[in-house]
Amino acid sequence: MKLRKQDGVPMCISIEKLTNLRALSLTSTEENEVIDLQHLSSPPQFLERLYLTGRLEELPSWIPSLRSLARLFLKWSQLRDDPLVHLQDLPNLVHLELLQVFDGDTLCFKAGGFKKLKLLGLDMFDKLKCVQIEKELCLHSRR
Known part of the structure; x- marks a missing residue:
């Protein structure tokens, strides 16, 4: 909770150590504050x-x-590019909520x-x- 952009690097380092993590919830200090997750290798x-x-400058490349x-729940992201392009191939995604995520x-x-959605x-x-x-398209062969 109450994350700021400058918290990005240390937070990503900490997350990388949690190899068995099953759930992660991150919230910025305010609607326009960036959550920097690009350092998660x-x-x-x-x-x-x-x-x-929180605001994402772009959808983190590791999510797909x-x-x-x-x-997956995203709020206030304000992405410039359609996030569905990167999310549609997640093989086990059942529940997707997007609130104020895309500016396009x-x-x-x-x-x-x-x-599986x-x-x-x-x-x-x-x-x-x-x-x-x-x-x-569903193509049926005829015999």
Whole structure:
């Protein structure tokens, strides 16, 4: 709780030592304060639940590598790029909540992505104009 940008490096060093970590919740001091997670070179591979409340300058590059992640909650991230691009291939993601996460105007759900997703929450996307959901083609062979 009450994280500041300058806490990023020591926090990442501490997280790397927690090799069996299953849940992680980080909250910044205020809505516009950055949570700096870019220094995490070896994320906890057994992480199942991740809750990040604070501004992210970009989605941490290690999040898509979390094969065990089942629940992800992001709030106040203010990302410039569509986060779904990086999250759709998480193999065990069941619960995704995004609140005031993306400053763009279009979110795109790719065909075949989010294979196990059961719950999706989207809120406070002030500039969002379009949500695209690609359809997966099903080709049947005829004999």
